[in-house]
Amino acid sequence: MKRERVAVIGSGPAGLTAALYTARAQLSTVVFTGKTLGGQISTTHEVENFPGFPNGTTGPELVENMKAQAERFGARLVYESVTEVDFSQGTPFTLKTDGGEVYQADTVLITIGANPRELGVPGERQYVGRGVSYCATCDGFFFRGKDISVVGGGDSALQEGLFLTKFGRSVNIIHRRDELRASVALQTRAKSNPKIHFTYNTVVDQVKGDETGVVKAVMLRDVKTGQVTEKATDGVFVFVGYDPNSWLFKDQLALDESGYMKIDHHMQTSVEGVFAAGEIHDSVFRQAITAAGDGCKAALSAIKWLGEREHLLQPLDAEAV
Ligand SMILES: Cc1cc2nc3c(=O)[nH]c(=O)nc-3n(C[C@H](O)[C@H](O)[C@H](O)COP(=O)(O)OP(=O)(O)OC[C@H]3O[C@@H](n4cnc5c(N)ncnc54)[C@H](O)[C@@H]3O)c2cc1C
Incomplete structure (x- = not known):
């Protein structure tokens, strides 16, 4: 011993x-x-x-x-x-x-x-540090003037989403349910921020990159209709726990x-x-x-x-x- x-x-x-x-x-x-x-x-x-x-x-x-x-x-x-x-x-x-x-x-x-809990979808790991992030404080600065996707519907997702509006041109909060779990105060702040949009009843199925190896889009699936659409984005911030x-x-x-x-x-x-x-x-x-x-x-x-x-x-x- x-x-x-x-x-x-x-x-x-x-x-x-x-x-x-x-x-x-x-x-x-x-x-x-x-x-x-x-x-x-x-x-x-x-x-x-x-x-x-x-x-x-x-x-x-x-x-x-x-x-x-x-x-x-x-x-x-x-x-x-x-x-x-x-x-x-x-x-x-x-x-x-x-x-x-x-x-x-x-x-x-x-x-x-x-x-940080991962989404577990294709492309996520591949693009960590190249558009996929789990930390707005760490990486928000790299997304100045960009279109950002945030995944999650709790306090972290909204808090970090609000923080990301300091940098990004737009912040799209993607949540799998039709209601957010975040506190009412945070919801009020987020909903009144003109840079923030919400996409409800939706999950990310895949993160896609461009020929230079950085994120260019997410494949989104509507959990109610099953319809899959491609949405252009420069960054995916995951806050699911x-x-x-x-x-x-x-x-x-x-x-x-x-x-x-x-x-x-x-x-x-x-x-x-x-x-x-x-x-x-x-x-x-x-x-x-x-x-x-x-x-x-x-x-x-x-x-x-x-x-x-x-x-x-x-x-x-x-x-x-
Ligand atoms: C992609 C990414 C980017 C980030 N960027 C930044 C940034 O730019 N700036 C910043 O300040 N922060 C950043 N962070 C956050 C920062 O990395 C963490 O806050 C910090 O690493 C936490 O340090 P820690 O020592 O507490 O734990 P961790 O970094 O989580 O380290 C845990 C350690 O424990 C070890 N371990 C686990 N289980 C066992 C076991 N059973 N036996 C022995 N060892 C074990 C692991 O191997 C690891 O070495 C980033 C995080 C991520 C994921």
């Missing part, structure tokens, strides 16, 4: 930032990267709102820099997913991975994020009704010594910089927590330190 002072589960902006801080505090730190090194941000081409890059950067470059910075101070990346945890006995905590290894860690930082990756912890840590992790002001979960950061607890801000900030906070809390228990911790094998 391998022993560490700190186990970070997840390698998105929250996880890599947390690892930078704990490793730099001279604590042996292992990071389980999961299937996506760098998390969601690694899948996007242009990142213009992460401070420190006046000319913007790409998701992969940002991730590579964060990884290199954490590794520089000794964080050890393990390219496996955690499949089982045991928090029931308190510290040290036990973790198993899909590589068949068992680890013990004095403290655990959970940063496994959330996934988010799924936090919390299933692994559902019997061990307190989650809210949507599956997000409950934490206190020090980023501590319902188990002492287990901290959480980033989108696994944050259903509101969903930005790389807020996840990174969270990772920093969780790491500082973990460093303090370990410091207060230094006399109780078992020494690590010399080679693991």
